Amino acid sequence: xxxxxxxxxxxxxxxxxxxxxxxxxxxxxxxxxxxxxxxxxxxxxxxxxxxxxxxxxxxxxxxxxxxxxxxxxxxxxxxxxxxxxxxxxxxxxxxxxxxxxxxxxxxxxxxxxxxxxxxxxxxxxxxxxxxxxxxxxxxxxxxxxxxxxxxxxxxxxxxxxxxxxxxxxxxxxxxxxxxxxxxxxxxxxxxxxxxxxxxxxxxxxxxxxxxxxxxxxxxxxxxxxxxxxxxxxxxxxxxxxxxxxxxxxxxxxxxxxxxxxxxxxxxxxxxxxxxxxxxxxxxxxxxxx
Amino acid sequence: xxxxxxxxxxxxxxxxxxxxxxxxxxxxxxxxxxxxxxxxxxxxxxxxxxxxxxxxxxxxxxxxxxxxxxxxxxxxxxxxxxxxxxxxxxxxxxxxxxxxxxxxxxxxxxxxxxxxxxxxxxxxxxxxxxxxxxxxxxxxxxxxxxxxxxxxxxxxxxxxxxxxxxxxxxxxxxxxxxxxxxxxxxxxxxxxxxxxxxxxxxxxxxxxxxxxxxxxxxxxxxxxxxxxxxxxxxxxxxxxxxxxxxxxxxxxxxxxxxxxxx
Numbered sequence: 001x002x003x004x005x006x007x008x009x010x011x012x013x014x015x016x017x018x019x020x021x022x023x024x025x026x027x028x029x030x031x032x033x034x035x036x037x038x039x040x041x042x043x044x045x046x047x048x049x050x051x052x053x054x055x056x057x058x059x060x061x062x063x064x065x066x067x068x069x070x071x072x073x074x075x076x077x078x079x080x081x082x083x084x085x086x087x088x089x090x091x092x093x094x095x096x097x098x099x100x101x102x103x104x105x106x107x108x109x110x111x112x113x114x115x116x117x118x119x120x121x122x123x124x125x126x127x128x129x130x131x132x133x134x135x136x137x138x139x140x141x142x143x144x145x146x147x148x149x150x151x152x153x154x155x156x157x158x159x160x161x162x163x164x165x166x167x168x169x170x171x172x173x174x175x176x177x178x179x180x181x182x183x184x185x186x187x188x189x190x191x192x193x194x195x196x197x198x199x200x201x202x203x204x205x206x207x208x209x210x211x212x213x214x215x216x217x218x219x220x221x222x223x224x225x226x227x228x229x230x231x232x233x234x235x236x237x238x239x240x241x242x243x244x245x246x247x248x249x250x251x252x253x254x255x256x257x258x259x260x261x262x263x264x265x266x267x268x269x270x271x272x273x274x275x276x277x278x279x280x281x282x283x284x285x286x287x288x289x
Numbered sequence: 290x291x292x293x294x295x296x297x298x299x300x301x302x303x304x305x306x307x308x309x310x311x312x313x314x315x316x317x318x319x320x321x322x323x324x325x326x327x328x329x330x331x332x333x334x335x336x337x338x339x340x341x342x343x344x345x346x347x348x349x350x351x352x353x354x355x356x357x358x359x360x361x362x363x364x365x366x367x368x369x370x371x372x373x374x375x376x377x378x379x380x381x382x383x384x385x386x387x388x389x390x391x392x393x394x395x396x397x398x399x400x401x402x403x404x405x406x407x408x409x410x411x412x413x414x415x416x417x418x419x420x421x422x423x424x425x426x427x428x429x430x431x432x433x434x435x436x437x438x439x440x441x442x443x444x445x446x447x448x449x450x451x452x453x454x455x456x457x458x459x460x461x462x463x464x465x466x467x468x469x470x471x472x473x474x475x476x477x478x479x480x481x482x483x484x485x486x487x488x489x490x491x492x493x494x495x496x497x498x499x500x501x502x503x504x505x506x507x508x509x510x511x512x513x514x515x516x517x518x519x520x521x522x523x524x525x526x527x528x529x530x531x532x533x534x535x536x537x538x539x540x541x542x543x544x545x546x547x548x549x550x551x
Binding site for chain 2: 100171177178179180
């Protein structure tokens with residue numbers, strides 16, 4: 001009575017085959033990441049030291065450390081975050097909670113998704129035109145960060161909107177039916193239950209801009225500048241551009257150096273992601289439904 | 290088909306007067322040309338099979354159409370003599386109307402906050418007043434004894450039936466003039482349902498109640514008058530006992546209450 005039929009057995013075999021196939025694809029995906037990390041650690045690891053991290057480059061960038069670039073990248077990402085998060089979150093709140101469902105809203109949503117696909121060099125040129133020249137910020141941290149911010153806005157909006165939509169609609173209805181306004185509903189029910197997703201999603205997205213090179217090379221990042229920036233109107237070195245420069249533009253750089261810079265850059269991004277993921281896990285533990 | 294039973298002489302001032310109400314979602318008509326009166330301090334039952342416009346009717350009463358894309362309401366609804374379209378502020382209107390949904394919605398906050406949120410949003414600040422509201426509403430919803438020792442635990446962690454009673458407590462928290470119950474007993478066990486029905490019988494001294502229900506017998510137990518909706522049409526309104534005991538004036542109503550269809 002409980003004998004497996006021919007069909008049962010075949011289904012079971014097919015099932016295992018598919019499982020194996022998907023596993024293979026996953027391994028294929030992870031492999032490049034592991035190889036890259038492995039090579040970087042193997043070749044760049046030995047050069048990394050306290051001195052490497054916290055001193056200026058010397059001898060035409062063929063020796064010394066990366067401190068100005070490290071600090072510069074932190075500046076760029078921080079200012080970009082400050083600029084893009086309030087605007088992006090506000091826009092997402094409007095689109096998710098206020099906007100009527102009409103063709104204009106749909107067009108805007110479509111435009112946002114497409115905006116995320118604009119190549120970074122186009123953003124760079126826009127940044128030069130808008131921030132460097134038109135607003136007369138010059139080549140500065142401000143101009144570069146705003147360019148990065150514009151570039152990340154679409155993904156910030158999308159990440160935020162997804163977190164907002166994850167809050168069940170029934171909660172909003174219940175709140176409206178009590179006579180709460182849209183804003184009161186957002187303030188007391190929607191935001192408290194989506195803020196963790198918003199923050200972590202946004203940090204994840206924005207941290208990736210640490211590696212962007214094209215948008216900052218014309219707008220605020222300097223080839224070589226052995227000082228720390230004093231304000232947002234200064235130019236600065238940045239890790240990504242520094243990596244590009246010492247890999248391609250400067251002769252006589254020791255082989256380990258670009259690998260070391262790349263390793264530090266990846267380490268920064270991973271550290272930010274780790275903070276973000278830890279934060280998310282902490283908040284998810286307190287999830288209320 | 291509406292005619293005589295809908296607005297009887299002597300209803301000098303009905304609590305809610307509905308005239309020629311038509312509700313559409315896009316092209317689809319959910320409710321067509323309904324006129325009826327709901328009297329002060331009665332339980333007004335609405336019965337009818339699924340998709341007959343009962344819920345849409347409730348949504349129109351507290352102007353949820355504003356927040357529902359595609360929903361269009363024509364005709365007039367007067368609440369205490371005032372056209373609900375003309376309230377300068379729908380939030381003020383909704384504070385007079387409590388709503389309970391078919392499925393429980395425990396907001397993801399503490400039990401205490403679930404019940405005290407609405408009063409707080411409308412400006413009540415004193416802790417003592419809020420405490421009193423919370424206790425009274427939970428008592429009324431037959432939930433107080435089960436949760437009085439853990440008011441600070443999460444409302445969304447209660448069982449389904451408890452969450453539904455929490456929803457009822459929340460609907461009562463602003464002392465509404467009108468209470469809309471949309472199949473409130475779907476998620477509750479029969480014993481608790483009976484307890485809440487008892488509460489409703491007492492409550493109607495102070496509140497006008499509209500009870501949408503799939504349970505024909507529940508309408509019979511509770512409602513003073515009952516309306517029968519069928520496929521977006523109001524078939525008839527009558528005193529509940531008339532509807533159930535004597536021949537209902539419409540054959541379809543009779544068939545429905547006797548369980549011959551629907």
